[in-house]
Amino acid sequence: MAQRTLACTACHGEQGRAGPDGYYPRLAGKPAGYLYNQLLNFRDGRRHYGLMTRMVDVLSDEYLMDIARHFAAMQAPYPPPAPLASPPPPAVLARGRDLALNGDAAQRLPACVQCHGPALMGALPDTPGLLACRRTI
Numbered sequence: 001m002a003q004r005t006l007a008c009t010a011c012h013g014e015q016g017r018a019g020p021d022g023y024y025p026r027l028a029g030k031p032a033g034y035l036y037n038q039l040l041n042f043r044d045g046r047r048h049y050g051l052m053t054r055m056v057d058v059l060s061d062e063y064l065m066d067i068a069r070h071f072a073a074m075q076a077p078y079p080p081p082a083p084l085a086s087p088p089p090p091a092v093l094a095r096g097r098d099l100a101l102n103g104d105a106a107q108r109l110p111a112c113v114q115c116h117g118p119a120l121m122g123a124l125p126d127t128p129g130l131l132a133c134r135r136t137i
Contacts, residue, residue, distance in 0.1 A: 001070040007055060008067070015076040028074035033126035035068035 005016075008027065013019050016027035027035060041047040043056040043064065056064065088096075100120065103111035112120060115127050122129035 001066060005067060005070055008071075011051075016071045016074055017076050017079075027071040028076040030072060030128045031122065031124055031126055032065070032068045032072035033124075034128050035071055036065050037126060039064040039068060 009016060011019055011024040012027050013024070018024060018026035038047065039056055039059075040061070042049065042052040043059065045053070059067075099109065100112040103109050103114070112130060115123065116130050117123045117127070120130045
Protein backbone atom coordinates (compact mmCIF):
# COMPACT_ATOMS: atom_id res chain seq x y z
CA MET A 1 0.00 0.00 0.00
CA ALA A 2 2.88 2.40 0.70
CA GLN A 3 3.94 2.13 -2.94
CA ARG A 4 0.38 2.69 -4.15
CA THR A 5 -0.04 5.83 -2.05
CA LEU A 6 3.09 7.63 -3.27
CA ALA A 7 0.83 9.92 -5.30
CA CYS A 8 -0.80 10.96 -2.01
CA THR A 9 2.47 11.71 -0.25
CA ALA A 10 3.64 13.88 -3.16
CA CYS A 11 1.25 16.55 -1.84
CA HIS A 12 0.45 15.40 1.69
CA GLY A 13 4.09 14.96 2.62
CA GLU A 14 6.38 12.16 3.66
CA GLN A 15 4.42 9.59 5.65
CA GLY A 16 1.27 11.71 5.23
CA ARG A 17 2.55 14.35 7.67
CA ALA A 18 1.19 17.36 5.68
CA GLY A 19 2.57 19.44 2.86
CA PRO A 20 5.28 21.96 3.68
CA ASP A 21 3.16 24.84 2.40
CA GLY A 22 0.35 24.17 4.86
CA TYR A 23 -2.19 23.76 2.06
CA TYR A 24 -2.39 19.97 2.04
CA PRO A 25 -3.58 18.51 5.35
CA ARG A 26 -1.99 15.80 7.43
CA LEU A 27 -3.37 12.32 6.81
CA ALA A 28 -1.23 10.25 9.18
CA GLY A 29 -3.05 9.10 12.29
CA LYS A 30 -6.44 10.59 11.38
CA PRO A 31 -9.39 8.25 12.01
CA ALA A 32 -9.89 5.83 9.12
CA GLY A 33 -13.61 6.62 8.98
CA TYR A 34 -12.88 10.33 8.62
CA LEU A 35 -10.32 9.79 5.85
CA TYR A 36 -12.61 7.35 4.07
CA ASN A 37 -15.51 9.81 4.12
CA GLN A 38 -13.29 12.58 2.72
CA LEU A 39 -12.14 10.31 -0.11
CA LEU A 40 -15.75 9.37 -0.87
CA ASN A 41 -16.70 13.04 -0.86
CA PHE A 42 -14.01 13.84 -3.46
CA ARG A 43 -14.92 10.84 -5.60
CA ASP A 44 -18.66 11.47 -5.44
CA GLY A 45 -18.51 15.23 -6.04
CA ARG A 46 -19.36 16.53 -2.55
CA ARG A 47 -15.86 18.02 -2.17
CA HIS A 48 -14.28 19.86 -5.05
CA TYR A 49 -10.59 19.83 -5.85
CA GLY A 50 -9.89 18.62 -9.37
CA LEU A 51 -6.61 16.87 -8.67
CA MET A 52 -8.09 14.82 -5.82
CA THR A 53 -11.23 14.03 -7.79
CA ARG A 54 -9.21 12.75 -10.75
CA MET A 55 -7.05 10.60 -8.46
CA VAL A 56 -9.97 8.82 -6.79
CA ASP A 57 -12.85 8.99 -9.27
CA VAL A 58 -12.36 5.40 -10.51
CA LEU A 59 -11.46 3.79 -7.18
CA SER A 60 -13.84 1.41 -5.42
CA ASP A 61 -15.17 1.87 -1.91
CA GLU A 62 -12.95 -0.99 -0.75
CA TYR A 63 -9.82 0.54 -2.25
CA LEU A 64 -10.60 3.92 -0.69
CA MET A 65 -11.03 2.23 2.68
CA ASP A 66 -7.66 0.51 2.23
CA ILE A 67 -6.07 3.92 1.61
CA ALA A 68 -7.83 5.39 4.64
CA ARG A 69 -6.69 2.54 6.88
CA HIS A 70 -3.15 2.85 5.60
CA PHE A 71 -2.85 6.51 6.61
CA ALA A 72 -4.83 6.03 9.83
CA ALA A 73 -2.33 3.40 10.96
CA MET A 74 0.64 5.75 10.55
CA GLN A 75 2.08 7.06 13.79
CA ALA A 76 4.32 9.82 12.43
CA PRO A 77 5.16 12.31 15.19
CA TYR A 78 3.91 15.86 14.98
CA PRO A 79 6.53 18.59 14.65
CA PRO A 80 6.94 20.84 17.69
CA PRO A 81 4.67 23.88 17.58
CA ALA A 82 6.19 27.00 16.11
CA PRO A 83 6.84 29.70 18.68
CA LEU A 84 4.44 32.62 18.62
CA ALA A 85 5.91 36.02 17.76
CA SER A 86 3.75 37.45 20.52
CA PRO A 87 0.93 35.96 22.56
CA PRO A 88 -2.58 36.69 21.34
CA PRO A 89 -4.46 39.33 23.31
CA PRO A 90 -6.53 37.87 26.18
CA ALA A 91 -9.78 38.92 24.46
CA VAL A 92 -8.88 36.88 21.36
CA LEU A 93 -8.06 33.82 23.47
CA ALA A 94 -11.30 34.23 25.42
CA ARG A 95 -13.34 34.49 22.20
CA GLY A 96 -11.66 31.38 20.77
CA ARG A 97 -12.29 29.44 23.98
CA ASP A 98 -15.94 30.55 24.00
CA LEU A 99 -16.42 29.50 20.36
CA ALA A 100 -14.75 26.14 20.98
CA LEU A 101 -16.83 25.40 24.06
CA ASN A 102 -20.15 27.12 23.27
CA GLY A 103 -20.22 28.04 19.58
CA ASP A 104 -22.14 31.09 18.37
CA ALA A 105 -25.86 30.56 17.74
CA ALA A 106 -26.22 33.96 16.05
CA GLN A 107 -23.72 32.86 13.40
CA ARG A 108 -25.06 29.29 13.29
CA LEU A 109 -21.63 28.09 14.41
CA PRO A 110 -21.67 24.96 16.57
CA ALA A 111 -19.23 24.48 19.41
CA CYS A 112 -16.10 22.57 18.41
CA VAL A 113 -16.62 20.24 21.38
CA GLN A 114 -19.89 18.99 19.87
CA CYS A 115 -18.00 16.98 17.27
CA HIS A 116 -14.40 16.89 18.48
CA GLY A 117 -15.12 15.96 22.10
CA PRO A 118 -14.69 17.78 25.41
CA ALA A 119 -10.88 17.83 25.19
CA LEU A 120 -10.92 18.43 21.39
CA MET A 121 -8.96 15.20 20.96
CA GLY A 122 -11.43 13.77 18.46
CA ALA A 123 -14.29 11.32 18.65
CA LEU A 124 -13.90 7.92 17.08
CA PRO A 125 -14.68 6.55 14.63
CA ASP A 126 -14.84 9.56 12.31
CA THR A 127 -13.83 12.86 13.93
CA PRO A 128 -10.16 13.90 14.21
CA GLY A 129 -8.66 15.92 17.03
CA LEU A 130 -7.92 19.62 16.71
CA LEU A 131 -4.20 19.84 17.31
CA ALA A 132 -3.93 23.63 17.27
CA CYS A 133 -6.55 23.97 20.00
CA ARG A 134 -4.97 21.54 22.43
CA ARG A 135 -2.51 24.01 23.86
CA THR A 136 -4.97 26.84 24.42
CA ILE A 137 -8.28 25.34 25.59
